Amino acid sequence: GDSVTQMEGPVTLSEEAFLTINCTYTATGYPSLFWYVQYPGEGLQLLLKATKADDKGSNKGFEATYRKETTSFHLEKGSVQVSDSAVYFCALSDSSYKLIFGSGTRLLVRP
Amino acid sequence: EAGVTQFPSHSVIEKGQTVTLRCDPISGHDNLYWYRRVMGKEIKFLLHFVKESKQDESGMPNNRFLAERTGGTYSTLKVQPAELEDSGVYFCASSQEWETEQFFGPGTRLTVL
Numbered sequence: 001g002d003s004v005t006q007m008e009g010p011v012t013l014s015e016e017a018f019l020t021i022n023c024t025y026t027a028t029g030y031p032s033l034f035w036y037v038q039y040p041g042e043g044l045q046l047l048l049k050a051t052k053a054d055d056k057g058s059n060k061g062f063e064a065t066y067r068k069e070t071t072s073f074h075l076e077k078g079s080v081q082v083s084d085s086a087v088y089f090c091a092l093s094d095s096s097y098k099l100i101f102g103s104g105t106r107l108l109v110r111p
Numbered sequence: 112e113a114g115v116t117q118f119p120s121h122s123v124i125e126k127g128q129t130v131t132l133r134c135d136p137i138s139g140h141d142n143l144y145w146y147r148r149v150m151g152k153e154i155k156f157l158l159h160f161v162k163e164s165k166q167d168e169s170g171m172p173n174n175r176f177l178a179e180r181t182g183g184t185y186s187t188l189k190v191q192p193a194e195l196e197d198s199g200v201y202f203c204a205s206s207q208e209w210e211t212e213q214f215f216g217p218g219t220r221l222t223v224l
Contacts, residue, residue: 004153043115044202044215089154097142097209101154
């Protein structure tokens with residue numbers, strides 16, 4: 001079945017460092033891809049999404065490009081802030097209502 | 112506009128007891144979903160309601176879990192009797208249409224001792 005694999009955390013960075021969180025997927029069709037973020041004490045929030053190959057999703061300085069050839073959707077940010085500390089989840093949807101998530105990556109940004 | 116709310120935020124019970132989790136979706140959202148994250152692993156789909164009808168409960172782990180959505184508004188998820196492996200975070204989400212963005216609640220952390 002469809003699945004999502006993302007790098008294990010925690011990822012610890014200093015403020016203003018470059019961030020990459022790797023995400024790869026397995027799917028039989030052409031899924032939509034998502035990154036969700038969960039800040040402490042809050043629910044999951046959609047951070048960005050891409051619906052077809054080569055699409056780039058972006059929001060709040062974060063970017064991810066849908067790479068069909070490598071089945072990847074890596075999350076990047078050029079300069080992280082302390083306020084970016086959260087758990088990040090990569091997910092896919094195979095054109096149904098079900099979201100299939102990865103195991104989450106905790107990011108800790110130190111001042 | 113209020114988001115998805117869940118109650119309680121945290122529940123600690125003993126093995127064999129019963130727990131009921133509640134989810135209030137965003138007003139007007141006919142679609143309601145339950146997911147859970149066990150042992151810090153991936154978040155997994157449990158079931159999907161459209162109004163008061165269960166559309167898909169393929170992710171429900173076993174018959175100790177019962178979800179209801181009477182009147183098509185809030186939903187409850189009952190675990191009876193709870194087992195140790197049921198510990199985790201239970202998320203609820205809602206959406207206007209099944210293919211539109213799902214908005215998540217903060218989750219209920221369930222600890223079974």
